[in-house]
Amino acid sequence: MLAGILGGQGTQIGGHYYFLLFFLTAPLVVPTHDKRGMAIVCAICVSWFCLFELHPWPSSIAVQALGPATIKLLYLSVLLSGSVVLFVALLAGEYFSELLERRIQQMASTDELTGLGNRRVFYQVLAQWQAAYHCEQRPFCVAMLDIDHFKNINDTYGHEAGDQVLRALSMLLRQGVSQEDVVCRIGGEEFAVLLAGHTLEQARMVCEALRQRIAATPIRAAGTQLQVTVSLGVGQCKGPDCLAGIDRALYAAKHAGRNAVHLHQAGVAEPNQAQV
Structure with missing residues (x-):
């Protein structure tokens, strides 16, 4: 999604700010006890943002021809869709995490052969x-x-x-x-x-x-x-x-x-x- 946004819109209208969004939501995606994983995700997001901030490029000719109002509408639509996708992903991740945790607890407390408590x-x-x-x-x-x-x-x-x-x-x-x-x-x-x-x-x-x-x-x-x-x-x-x-x-x-x-x-x- 980011490749498509940056490839068409360039960086002048702020598409690369999505990396800051992912940086801010990293604690919701990566377990907080996984400090190494958290550091890697945050470093990747900040690095990509800094790279595009220091080396910007303009939008494609086809996108520039749409006009400022259309570009802003497109930008808001992409922002909204990205937020929805992220929200759904977080809900799904939380649901499956709870499901997995319950399954692990059940396996740890149940006798596999009889189904009774162990x-x-x-x-x-x-x-x-x-x-x-x-x-x-x-x-x-x-x-x-x-x-x-x-x-x-x-x-x-x-x-x-x-x-x-x-x-x-x-x-x-x-x-x-x-x-x-x-x-x-x-x-x-x-x-x-x-x-x-x-x-x-x-x-x-x-x-x-x-x-x-x-x-x-x-x-x-x-x-x-x-x-x-x-x-x-x-x-x-x-x-x-x-x-x-x-x-x-x-x-x-x-x-x-x-x-x-x-x-x-x-x-x-x-x-x-x-x-x-």
Whole structure:
């Protein structure tokens, strides 16, 4: 656009001042933290302006024949169109920058295989809920669960079948809790569920329902129906060491025969009697 303007109008009517416009808007186009890029853009714009200011040339004969009024109208039209193009470009750049930033944040917080929140999300939400508990005494519980004998599934049917089991289990977990609750995959076959506003007894009932639903739902993988069970440890988070206690409850559930829910309360892992 500048080549066309300067080639026809020359520099006598100020077409080269567009470079100053780009110089002034450089902070909007180049990220402010990119100091090197900012310096390069500004130096290029100022250099071109100085070059045309020191070495001007007249308009072409065809443009001069249009008359001063027509040239001014043409100049104003080009100025207006350039402003519109720049404005649209800035809006588009801001939109795509925000879109890219949201996509990056989503990729950083989402487990790629299951679509659940990852370990990072789990600890972020846990910290937020713990802060809310200390300020407002808002109770919540955490359940940690493992797929029973998951290694046997991978060894027998292959890792693709294992991935299918993980995806199916993730769907069952999401469907078995409320929208306020948060389900995350925090390890290979290890999941965590943050249960908002739940007492320990309410959390036990939710976890027991999840355990029964998973055990009663065959999962199709590798062309066959697999019967999958899970072991769960659940506790109410009131202190910084609650996860260690819940992990011990999960460990107790696995060593008590699996496919069970064990509770953690006051540092003691108590078995839930509803066990298959």
